[in-house]
Amino acid sequence: MNEGTKEELISQGAEGRVYRTQFQSKDAIVKERFSKKYRHPELDAKITRSRLNSEGRNIEKCRQLGLDSPAVFLVDKHNSRLYMEYIExxxxxxxxxxxxxxxxxxxxxxxxxxxxxxxxxxxxxxxxxxxxxxxxxxxxxxxxxxxxxxxxxxxxxxxxxxxxxxxxxxxxxxxxxxxxxxxxxxxxxxxxxxxxxxxxxxxxxxxxxxxxxxxxxxx
Missing domain, CATH: 1.10.510.10 (Transferase(Phosphotransferase) domain 1)
Known part of the structure; x- marks a missing residue:
């Protein structure tokens, strides 16, 4: 993602926030997962990382099956963020x-x-x-x-x-x-x-x- 790129909050749910943004000059969606305060920090980080990876993999597998789904641009494990194609x-x-x-x-x-x-x-x-x-x-x-x-x-x-x-x-x-x-x-x-x-x-x-x-x- 380019430094200083603006992010527009689209929705917020139990699992995280979704923003509209730009990724390498492309229209993009970024999904940011929350940390869960009721979980032990190490367990929370492990679960969040696992779900982030799983989501990215399953989107890619969906595309491999011949179905249309957003292209995945980046799985940012450090910041618990998934950057994807913005669907018009x-x-x-x-x-x-x-x-x-x-x-x-x-x-x-x-x-x-x-x-x-x-x-x-x-x-x-x-x-x-x-x-x-x-x-x-x-x-x-x-x-x-x-x-x-x-x-x-x-x-x-x-x-x-x-x-x-x-x-x-x-x-x-x-x-x-x-x-x-x-x-x-x-x-x-x-x-x-x-x-x-x-x-x-x-x-x-x-x-x-x-x-x-x-x-x-x-x-």
């Missing part, structure tokens, strides 16, 4: 709020998102925070899906982990986009079509849903 476009959340969620275009977009998630899972990457805010459309083009925010991602071959990832996505759809049941159904169709373990993950998703309903009934 909008989130799927923003896009779906402007269109009919039951339109052919929206259903086709959901189908292709499902296929992208299946490709991610077939590469043994669990995103960990699948929401319509963490999937973008590059240059607002519905054909250009970009997977972002791998801060909670990890590697797993478990059908259960894949099903839970989809369940998180389903809950995000239903809570953020009213009357989107058909939309998620299209996403799941795309997932099953693309995934090597589509039927098994779909069956496990039904079990996860049943547990979720039972938990909500019990409070």
């Amino acid at each position: 476009g909008c989130t799927v959340k923003e896009h779906l709020r402007l269109v009919d969620t039951n339109s052919a275009e929206a259903l086709d977009l959901a189908l292709r998102i499902g296929k992208a998630i299946a490709t991610l899972h077939d590469g043994n990457i669990i995103h960990g925070d699948l929401t319509t805010s963490n999937i973008m459309l590059r240059e607002r083009d519905v054909q250009k899906i970009v997977m972002i925010d791998f801060g909670l991602s990890y590697i797993s071959t478990s059908l259960e982990d894949r099903a839970v990832d989809l369940y998180v996505m389903e809950r995000a759809f239903l809570s953020t986009h009213p009357n989107s049941e058909e939309l998620f159904s299209s996403l799941l169709t795309g997932y099953v079509q693309q995934s090597k373990n589509g039927k098994g993950v779909s069956d496990r998703l039904n079990q996860v849903r049943a547990r979720g309903r039972k938990k909500s009934m019990l409070g």
Whole structure:
């Protein structure tokens, strides 16, 4: 990063801050992880470094799988910062709020998102925070899906982990986009079509849903 480069705070969450900036004259995003005061300093540093490295690796692996995700410019372990390409476009959340969620275009977009998630899972990457805010459309083009925010991602071959990832996505759809049941159904169709373990993950998703309903009934 160039000395004196300005940084514009975009968002702040439980895990860190996200800024817009410049990196070697390129538009960039920098994600800075917080230290957790409740953890022992040495343990905190180890966990933070591990998650930073994991996020960078999984973004790169996502790209190797043929999916679009931000290019990683630098993993700054000393300052717990990850510098990435700035994506021109909008989130799927923003896009779906402007269109009919039951339109052919929206259903086709959901189908292709499902296929992208299946490709991610077939590469043994669990995103960990699948929401319509963490999937973008590059240059607002519905054909250009970009997977972002791998801060909670990890590697797993478990059908259960894949099903839970989809369940998180389903809950995000239903809570953020009213009357989107058909939309998620299209996403799941795309997932099953693309995934090597589509039927098994779909069956496990039904079990996860049943547990979720039972938990909500019990409070």
